[in-house]
Amino acid sequence: MEEKKFPVVIAEDDIRRRVRELAAEISRDYAGANPLLVSVLKGSVIFLADPLRALSVPAQVDFMAVTSYGGAGKKGGVVRIVKDLDLPITGREVLVVEDIIDTGLTLAYLLRTLAAREPASLQVCTLLDRRVRRIARLPVRYVGFEAPDLFLVGYGLDHQEAHRNLPYLGSLPEGA
């Protein structure tokens, strides 16, 4: 068996299975609609591509990038949009796709900003939800997995921009 770089927290097969379930659920919920999937760069790019290809409804994609000063997860951290959407969202069914929600502060800011543009609906789909660390109250419609309180890498998630390419979710050893 191939040696894994990091201890496996969620295996490739389990991700694949869960992504298919989520895509089926999203397709049911958005039947007859043409949702706009908004991916928050860069972590959610890998996750976005999988359910997107498994959707049975037409969908469009757009990207946003934000930075958090004082660090995402720190109370009072200021979030700034560094890349805004290309498409208008007024009157559209918008589904924000995230890699992981931790404190939720980044996403709370983003949702406020997007809600002000008056989409027809605004929902969130996250691969991972670390609910124990949540500070901001958020409506999260689709959750892939509950995340343990370990620093995770792989399947889009990085540590200092590395390891996004791993096909599974692994835990970064403490002090790495």
Ligand code: IMP
């Ligand atoms: P929040 O504002 O605290 O919810 O921050 C969420 C963001 O922090 C995510 O979108 C990730 O970019 C990053 N993040 C949080 N936990 C992890 C992790 O375990 N591995 C990699 N990135 C993480």
Ligand code: MG
């Ligand atoms: Mg992110």
